Amino acid sequence: MNTEHNISWKNRKLNRGKVDSGLTHECGVFAAIGNESWENSTEIAQIVMIGLQALQHRGQESTGIVTSEGHNEFNVEKGMGLVKNVFTNESISRLTGTMGIGHTRYSTSAKSTAINAQPFVVHSMHGSLAVAHNGELVNSAALRKQVLDRGVGLSTHSDSELITQALCLIPPEGEVNGPDWPARIRHLMQLAPLSYSLVIMLKDKIYAVRDPYGNRPLCLGKILASTNEMVNGYSDVIVNRINDMEKPADGWVVASESCAFMKITSYSREILPGEILELTKKGPRTVDVIPTPEGRNLAFCIFEYVYFARPTSIFEGQEVYNVRVHCGRQLALEHPVEADIVGSVPESGNAAAFGYSLESKIPQGELLAKNSYVGRTFIQPSNRLRQMNVALKFSPIQTNVKGKRVILIDDSIVRGNTVGPIIKLLRKAGAREVHIRIASPPLKYPCYMGINIPTREELIANAKDFEDIALKVGADSLYYLSVEGLKRAVQKDLKITDRKNGHCAACLTGDYPGGLPEELEW
Ligand SMILES: O=P(O)(O)OC[C@H]1O[C@H](OP(=O)(O)OP(=O)(O)O)[C@H](O)[C@@H]1O
Ligand SMILES: NC(=O)CC[C@H](N)C(=O)O
Numbered sequence: 001m002n003t004e005h006n007i008s009w010k011n012r013k014l015n016r017g018k019v020d021s022g023l024t025h026e027c028g029v030f031a032a033i034g035n036e037s038w039e040n041s042t043e044i045a046q047i048v049m050i051g052l053q054a055l056q057h058r059g060q061e062s063t064g065i066v067t068s069e070g071h072n073e074f075n076v077e078k079g080m081g082l083v084k085n086v087f088t089n090e091s092i093s094r095l096t097g098t099m100g101i102g103h104t105r106y107s108t109s110a111k112s113t114a115i116n117a118q119p120f121v122v123h124s125m126h127g128s129l130a131v132a133h134n135g136e137l138v139n140s141a142a143l144r145k146q147v148l149d150r151g152v153g154l155s156t157h158s159d160s161e162l163i164t165q166a167l168c169l170i171p172p173e174g175e176v177n178g179p180d181w182p183a184r185i186r187h188l189m190q191l192a193p194l195s196y197s198l199v200i201m202l203k204d205k206i207y208a209v210r211d212p213y214g215n216r217p218l219c220l221g222k223i224l225a226s227t228n229e230m231v232n233g234y235s236d237v238i239v240n241r242i243n244d245m246e247k248p249a250d251g252w253v254v255a256s257e258s259c260a261f262m263k264i265t266s267y268s269r270e271i272l273p274g275e276i277l278e279l280t281k282k283g284p285r286t287v288d289v290i291p292t293p294e295g296r297n298l299a300f301c302i303f304e305y306v307y308f309a310r311p312t313s314i315f316e317g318q319e320v321y322n323v324r325v326h327c328g329r330q331l332a333l334e335h336p337v338e339a340d341i342v343g344s345v346p347e348s349g350n351a352a353a354f355g356y357s358l359e360s361k362i363p364q365g366e367l368l369a370k371n372s373y374v375g376r377t378f379i380q381p382s383n384r385l386r387q388m389n390v391a392l393k394f395s396p397i398q399t400n401v402k403g404k405r406v407i408l409i410d411d412s413i414v415r416g417n418t419v420g421p422i423i424k425l426l427r428k429a430g431a432r433e434v435h436i437r438i439a440s441p442p443l444k445y446p447c448y449m450g451i452n453i454p455t456r457e458e459l460i461a462n463a464k465d466f467e468d469i470a471l472k473v474g475a476d477s478l479y480y481l482s483v484e485g486l487k488r489a490v491q492k493d494l495k496i497t498d499r500k501n502g503h504c505a506a507c508l509t510g511d512y513p514g515g516l517p518e519e520l521e522w
């Protein structure tokens with residue numbers, strides 16, 4: 001279904017964080033809970049903090065950690081900025097507990113300000129509740145009205161606060177013996193089927209929840225048992241890691257991506273789409289799995305594979321890097337060209353360049369050195385500044401470029417602010433020909449599920465002269481991977497076989513997994 005003609009385009013003006021290139025990410029959530037013998041200390045908070053640092057690529061605007069010591073007074077530390085700047089020895093020392101949840105935010109639904117920093121904490125009739133959310137509710141306007149109609153006041157415009165308050169609603173079937181949290185979560189899932197991965201903390205347990213479409217990722221890991229002993233000269237954590245399957249866990253962790261499980265924690269499995277997983281000191285237990293609505297397919301965000309996730313993360317039983325290599329291979333099959341060298345726009349284009357080289361047998365080499373100290377590219381008011389910024393970020397490597405016919409691979413083109421200036425740099429460095437190959441299809445439509453996609457006019461794929469894009473950016477040729485090609489690459493080694501129709505690609509096709517949102521604003 002192509003919805004091009006059904007969509008009315010409006011610009012969103014929500015003061016969300018704005019950048020000059022790429023897509024902005026989508027929040028990271030992390031949770032940790034110790035087993036029965038876990039002591040009340042700051043160790044959980046530190047595990048959460050390290051996990052959040054590993055998820056920093058998913059959001060850099062604000063961050064927060066909330067811990068529980070088993071009673072209703074939670075410890076809360078939140079602030080604007082990066083994990084390494086917000087959490088100090090002093091703030092961590094206030095985060096004692098035996099369980100905790102954390103969040104790194106890229107705003108999608110409300111301003112990037114301290115008041116919207118997550119996790120959100122509310123004090124309900126049945127104790128404290130903390131929630132960290134990755135995603136965006138497609139029906140937040142309707143849900144907001146429903147929650148307000150029930151006499152609840154909201155203090156922000158954040159859909160994540162809305163989720164927190166909706167969880168305080170008594171479910172329609174009522175509650176006999178105190179709060180029935182799984183029923184409340186099920187109720188939320190009926191009220192709002194898309195899109196979220198959530199960690200929800202009560203005083204003595206954590207729920208990890210993925211929406212019934214499985215749109216945003218979430219996975220479970222173990223805190224490996226440690227006794228500070230050495231076994232045959234190796235730390236017991238290493239030995240336990242090897243024997244991970246048989247060893248009891250010291251606790252459990254939940255994260256947006258498995259790249260957040262490091263050294264003392266290990267990956268166990270994905271949280272299933274629609275799963276409500278309860279974690280207590282005794283361990284994890286699946287309480288329920290809510291099916292995808294009738295007639296709808298699973299809709300895991302395909303852009304997690306293309307660009308968002310770290311290459312070492314595992315989704316649907318496969319490593320992201322491997323999928324990116326397949327995308328590169330597929331791109332070489334779809335759009336071959338004679339050349340001397342193939343390279344990438346670092347970093348997220350690296351794996352696809354490797355794949356293109358493997359398939360085409362054209363040698364791979366580095367074409368650009370990246371200055372890793374240059375931070376985010378904020379909206380630049382002029383082309384000159386944009387050009388300078390790209391030149392500051394990337395320097396051409398003369399040895400590999402001068403006199404050569406080069407193929408430059410990138411994972412995506414969004415506004416086109418990166419590719420044009422890079423081509424100029426390569427030509428200035430003596431490239432004979434520059435062929436651009438993009439390892440994903442043209443990005444044309446908005447995302448309502450937690451990704452900040454620029455306005456319609458800003459997306460280069462919607463430009464009137466898009467047919468002439470190669471000419472416009474100064475390339476000898478420029479081609480994109482097809483939608484079918486991307487899906488083939490994602491599904492090639494898919495370990496979970498019933499996911500063949502399981503991916504959202506709405507920003508590429510206009511085909512929205514849950515239908516079009518009731519009020520379309522873009
Ligand atoms: O067309 P544009 O709007 O210029 O955006 C596209 C670029 O932005 C992203 O890279 P980014 O620099 O964000 O980070 P990366 O190092 O992860 O590739 C993406 O990988 C492209 O290179
Ligand atoms: N990027 C996200 O997942 C954002 C979560 C939530 N919608 C917020 O704006 O805070």
Ligand code: SF4
Binds near residue numbers: 448449504507
């Ligand atoms: S519309 Fe695009 S970015 Fe949004 S969830 Fe779907 S695939 Fe991901």
Ligand SMILES: [Mg+2]
Binds near residue numbers: 346348349411
């Ligand atoms: Mg890039």
